[in-house]
Amino acid sequence: MIKRMISFVRPLIPALCLSLLTGLAAESLQVIVAWFTGIIITTHFSWPDLWFILIVIVIGGICAFVEQYSGHYVAFKILATIRKLVYRKIQKLAPAGLDQKQSGDLLKTIGSDIEAMEIFYAHTIVPLFLGLIFLVGVSIIFALIAPIAGLIYLICGILIGIGLPLFKANKIADKNSELSKVQGQIQQDMFEAIRGRDILIQLDAVSKKLAAVRSNYQEEAIVSQQVGLLNWQKGWLKLIILIISWIITAAGLISFNYPLATVLPLLLAFPFAFKPVEALASLSDSLSKGFGAAKRVFALLDTPEPKSQNSGTLQIEQIQDLKIQNLNFSYPNRDVEVLKDVSLTLKQGQIGGIIGPSGSGKSTLVKLIMEWYPVSEDTISLNGTELNKIDHNSLWSQINYLTQEPQLFSDSIRQNLTLGDETFCDSDLWNILSEVQLTDLVKQLPKGLDEPLEALDLELSAGEAQRLALARALLHPSSFLILDEPTSNLDVLNEKIILYAIKKHYQGMVLMITHREESLSICDVVWKISNGQVKISR
Template structure:
């Protein structure tokens, strides 16, 4: 594994700074988003079916508890009913009715549990699959497309956005099917009593279960997606403040940074308040409609009873049957609100999954460990920008030599370095590694044969030894020590109480800039690659440590090829071949 970090090269400003992974999230329609999320269910169809069966049976138990209680009342009052033609008006029939009510109550609880168990099994399994897919896609997008994405938005997407999809998989798919099936059954039951009762029930279910959620979703607009974006912005702001805490304290910028974070927080709260206000109104509308529609059913039944078209007890049963059967469709009405945030998260996640990498890994290419390079008339521009970073660049990097590349900041040195790693493909011209076109070399083989050290080395929150072993996990402890000696880091490590087992704080805050840089060099030495790319490897080092490292590099003469980028004349003196870049050209 090569030394790779997500820090920005010195000529990063040439890249487009308006690239976002979720830039097309607003363009994706809700039906398309839902269809794509449903496509992920696939192998869980059997579990979904079980959840629907348990859900329908559970709601039927809940709906018929008050209806069967009315049957018992009919027995007591000796009232006839066409709905319960099987009942007896004998008082001895009451214990049976009571037993049925008790059984339905217990069964309702068990079925509800089994339904939720199935739903959440599907949800959490799918969330695990989604996380795996997201990390897999992010790996293919790195570094070209992820370098211009804000870390806070990515963290928000990986954590809270994916977590919110639980609402869709656990509380949307099966509830929609359960509500549809239950409503059909209830319309049939109402039809047994009278066709007009069935008609009112059908209209009621359509209004509450379809019209209301569609209206609520439209009424909410794209506020859900805006909330997710604001949450990502706030996360990014917090991360910036934590990572730059030393700078903030040094320049007494606490108030300004705090005000910025408060502003971001207020913007998020304002959007969340809009969501809450609209959700409250939608819940109220749904509640009022349920009461009004139940009242309509009661009035229809009263007219039918008065006309002699329906028995009095059946009229009461029809009214209670409708009122108690709104549970499944109320869940759909509430989806209009919760689905806003869920679909917003779904759009962001699906947009990332659909993102095309700037370049694809070569899986069936030439396997080699590069020892030389030839850059031939290369021209390069970052995507979505017309500014050329490199113009007609040609140079040779002989095998086993140290090749120095100097130039002003922004001259294209770091970009050339990353083209040699094939983080991007050239716009024109070509790059050969060991006389083989770089885009035909197997990517895994290419990475195994190269190591990159940048000015800012990323340090993980674990021991120093584990940080170095990232370069070669199966390396022996003696190899780790030798690599650290070459990087002039061994003596410092041995001065620590726990030596190589010393834990490094998050982001390497417990190490100085020079120590972090030397740790990156130790990784490169341990990686045992044939092609080293060193981007300002001694920028944070004093003259003594620089001399030790340059001596280590000179000892590699003939064994490894080294591309050395530096502003320091003392560092460039170690190079066998010198090139200078000026405004993207070799001068």
């Protein structure tokens, strides 16, 4: 994994080298300022010496700025590359490859995990090399001036830069992993609470859901405190080691009768020489977070892509008929068959209905028709062509899929209908709204078609939202309309409006999935599904 992470750095090695060199210069100049301050104190003060120190300080500040700028430039460039890879991967995985993934975990991976990887690129690579170079280089320089100072600095540097990172490193890594899992669960709970807020309110379960979220937040706080305590212990150990080493160095220099002109500059420069080495002490915590985040990001990037999305190349202009023969299906990595020997036929102009209880395989059948998952040859065909030979983008362009929960966007009614297609004029939009009986509602709004849906959050009922989604489906031409439980959450009036609009205005082929007998009144043919098996009902 480390090799894979470093592979992203190769195109940016010049910037990384610049960061390392300027970082070395900035840290070295701080030690030089402290050293010359000791020399000035022990000898005599002169204005040229002061100007020299001021110039060194300015140069050091410039070097520090360049080091930070170039280091973060490398990090942000790499993170932009990783984001592009992740988003492209999500596009390739959707929809089947994301069908079984938790929304909270996915949000964490594409959000905070990618951000956490910045720790490795901006705060690990350069500080690691900088600390090691300083540890060796300063030990040699101090040893040339006073061997005891060089020896003590080397021992202290090893304790801080190598010993402390190993201090409870496994425990810190475990706690960071536990913290990441809790944070992922919190995001999942919040995501579910927001999407299911209406159901939670109806069932008076808001307090219980909030209690579960609070419990997770409390667990997060406990684990965060445990991680903080471990880092606090490391911080105190580092301070104790520095103080003891400084005292021993001072005592050693005095006992060996080194002149004050050597002792004072060494003692003043000694603490400043540890700053790059101190950064190594925090690497165990930052590395465990960065590696944990990288592991989850790479796991997403390595997720196998559904085979069906790369199989077909044939284009399809209009779906005239659907034929399913002897279809058997079980989800990947599962042994239980969801569908067993399913056969049915639907033609242009027909409205077909599939009824059955929850978990009987209705939605699975729809996903297979839309080529979310690969199917065996000669099982599903459109216009006499095997499904796996048809390009999936061409297929999806001919299908409108209306789910139980309408997908509306935080934008105006116009944008929710047109999805950015500027070829639709206002008359097209008003006509389609008339077909689903939403004209009066929209005309009453202050901005009409340009009214943002956020303003209607408390006014738009479930039925009106579903009718708006249906209007969008009717507005965008297709030859196959799939309805997955479109009226299960609606009252009788809204159900009748939607079914009437479909019956009267949709000219293509319709397949409706439902568990309500009343919704099948508009269907020309009905199949009943039970335990994955389909039988014609009427």
